[in-house]
Amino acid sequence: MKIVVCIKQVPDTTEVKINPETNTLVREGVESIINPFDMYAIEEGLRIKERLNGEVVALCMGPPQAEAALKEALSLGCDGAVLLTDRSFAGADTLATAYTLSRGIKSIKDVDLIICGKQAIDGDTAQVGPGIAEMLDLPCITYVGKVEEIDDKHIKAYRMMEGGYNVIEASVPCLITVVKEINEPRLPSLRGKMNAMKAQITKWSAADIACEVDRIGQMGSPTWVRKIFAPPKREKGMIFKGEPPDTVGGLLSALKDKGVL
Amino acid sequence: MGIIIDQNKCSGCGLCVKSCPFDVIQIKSRKDENKLHPRYKNIAVILEGCTLCGACVEACPVDAITVTREKKEPAATIKDYKGIWVFAEQQDSVVQEVALELLGKARDLAGKLSAEVTAVLLGDKVAKEADRLIHHGADRVILVEDPVLKDFLDEPYADVLCHLVGEYKPEIILMGATTIGRAFASRVAARIHTGLTADCTDLDIDPQSKILLQTRPAFGGNIMATIHTEHHRPQMSTVRHKVFKPLEEDKSRKGDVVKVAYPGKIVSRSRIIDIIKDKTQQVNLTDADxxxxxxxxxxxxxxxxxxxxxxxxxxxxxxxxxxxxxxxxxxxxxxxxxxxxxxxxxxxxxxxxxxxxxxxxxxxxxxxxxxxxxxxxxxxxxxxxxxxxxxxxxxxxxxxxxxxx
Missing domain, CATH: 3.40.50.1220 (TPP-binding domain)
Structure with a gap:
């Protein structure tokens, strides 16, 4: 079974802070990490490979620095890594990103299963996975919390809904997006790290994967960020300290006064 | 297309660096950049990763930065797209609260566009819900019923909605940012090749251009961004539960129910074999008050x-x-x-x-x-x-x- 895991390099939001004067993100010294949901996607790819044999290829679109994310994927046990990197990919929205990744997957050829994280933590859209499925004309199961069965013909998986799960069966090839619940990602082994250091990362430009120029990057993005601004500040809260009967009484009467409760 | 720093104007003051939400502007020595100026020693340089958001344009005190976007001529057909659609998500044949909330907002937008509000209801034996949609603000309900549509599956739902979009050409489509809505909206937007903005917390109509302004948080809510889709239709947004309020139910409201049959057989390469309810939760987290x-x-x-x-x-x-x-x-x-x-x-x-x-x-x-x-x-x-x-x-x-x- 040939599995492609799509990963994104994102800033570690635990370290992203706001400059209180300018209200912009302080990105200096912020580490880049693999999007946390994509770690579960890598792990699930590796587990399926270990059961069924085959290979796992990590695929990423990003600037040359994103190579670090792919090296990490290799150290975890991915067999191959492809970086789609080209200045003309810059400014891509989710539609152009899904298109570009779908071209990359076409070029990897004969892919049975594509696994994406549910969403990336910087954009939080959850749109790229289903977009790729559409562009490759594949069935898609989003928010997967468990892959119960999989072989080269079909997959049975649990889709996490607001109030429970749908158990869904789909034909393979297909695409799934995964949530945290699905597994517990492994740590890289020493041998994995050594292999990753030596491994070559395949780099493809827009021309290498035969992209239509008006469908990539900013040109291929129907949405356009018109304005960026700081979110409204929350007012300083009312904090009660002291003995519980008083603090609780104070809180409840404040909530009543404000019509909250 | 791109961002240009006018080397004759840039004073190297660095205000743009502070304004950049993506941290891709640097102040460099003009000597190193080979862009000497009689008065200024430094110049701003745009690094890789610029999304052309334009935050620096506003921050620049000397108007040295311009962002240009290749103007595609708006397709002649754009003005053919009219009306606001709300996807009336149903589970167990019951329309979800988020759809009613969206109808409330759709009415508000419709007032600014002098447009009609249509609820699109897909399912099996769901016709009984049509009146409730009208009572909450829909002028019209487009109803497609088929056993395959009983529960949400990506492909059949996308096939049907894309068909309807082609037939009726809505200007705006709003969906709940639910498990269903997010997957569904993305698939539809990818197929009809239009813009989609996830998790909007505010929607408005630009008074001049009449374009939908979609505001959403990014970077975990550290910044807000207003996004629009200028040259493609329909304009699509998903919106979370509880962002907008439903209108009071008005049982005297009247509207049309249009039953549409999908031409051909609706097929799916996936199927639901079981639905498991979460018994540990009395109230749904996502729509709890x-x-x-x-x-x-x-x-x-x-x-x-x-x-x-x-x-x-x-x-x-x-x-x-x-x-x-x-x-x-x-x-x-x-x-x-x-x-x-x-x-x-x-x-x-x-x-x-x-x-x-x-x-x-x-x-x-x-x-x-x-x-x-x-x-x-x-x-x-x-x-x-x-x-x-x-x-x-x-x-x-x-x-x-x-x-x-």
Missing amino acids: IIVSGGRGLGKPENFELIREFAEVLGAAVGASRAAVDANWISYSHQVGQTGRTVAPKIYFAIGISGAIQHQVGMRSSDVIIAVNKDPHAPIFDIANYGIVGDLFQVVPELIKQLKK
Whole structure:
């Protein structure tokens, strides 16, 4: 079974802070990490490979620095890594990103299963996975919390809904997006790290994967960020300290006064 | 297409660097850049990763920065697209609350566009819900019924909606940012090749251009962005639960119900073989008015009973921090935060939760946040509207006692 895991390099939001004067993100010294949901996607790819044999290829679109994310994927046990990197990919929205990744997957050829994280933590859209499925004309199961069965013909998986799960069966090839619940990602082994250091990362430009120029990057993005601004500040809260009967009484009467409760 | 810094104007002041949300502007020496100027030593340089957002253009005091976007001539057909559609998501043949909330907003937008509001209802034996959609603001309901559409599946739903879009050409489509809506909207947008903005927290119409302005948080809510789709139709947005309010049900409202048959057989390469309800939750986290969440401060799994009891008194849903879920005190479906669910109830109680940034991004847009924690310096108090500093094992039972009175 040939599995492609799509990963994104994102800033570690635990370290992203706001400059209180300018209200912009302080990105200096912020580490880049693999999007946390994509770690579960890598792990699930590796587990399926270990059961069924085959290979796992990590695929990423990003600037040359994103190579670090792919090296990490290799150290975890991915067999191959492809970086789609080209200045003309810059400014891509989710539609152009899904298109570009779908071209990359076409070029990897004969892919049975594509696994994406549910969403990336910087954009939080959850749109790229289903977009790729559409562009490759594949069935898609989003928010997967468990892959119960999989072989080269079909997959049975649990889709996490607001109030429970749908158990869904789909034909393979297909695409799934995964949530945290699905597994517990492994740590890289020493041998994995050594292999990753030596491994070559395949780099493809827009021309290498035969992209239509008006469908990539900013040109291929129907949405356009018109304005960026700081979110409204929350007012300083009312904090009660002291003995519980008083603090609780104070809180409840404040909530009543404000019509909250 | 691109961003240009006028080397004759740039004074190297660095205000643009501070304004850049993506940290891709640097001040460099003009000598190194080979762009010498009689007065200024330094110049701003745009690095890779620029999204052409334009924040620096506004920040520049000498108007040295211009962002240009290749102007595609708006397709002649754009003006053929009219009306606002709301996808009336149903589960178990019952229209979800979020669809009613969207109808309320759609009415507001429709007023600014002098347009009609249409609810699109797909399912099997769901016609009974059409009136409710009209009573909540729809002028028209497009109804497609087929056994294949009983429960949501990506492909058949996308086939049907794309067909309807081709036939009726709506200007705007709004969907709930639910498990269903997010997957569905993305598939449809990719097929008809248009823009889609996820998780909007505000929608408005630009008074001049009449384009839909979609505002959403990014970077875990650290910045807000207003996004539009200028040259493609329909303009598509998803919106979370509870962002907008439904209109009061008006049973005297009249509207049309248009039954549409899909031409041909609806096929799917996936099928639902079972639906499992989450029995650990009385109230859905995502559409709860009140959520009571417990964290590490509870100490052990049995103590979640206290949270459940408190939630029951309030009629609230039970949430949890990542720490509590990772310790296996409660199942993942309860997790609120970056790697769990994002919620925005009217009242959010954070009990024994310190409030790490990853938790905050999942709940910070709640109307009122109330924190109970014994550590007065816990970060949760920075965003809480109300807080009690104290031992939760004393405070929560007292809350239950006083509320029961």
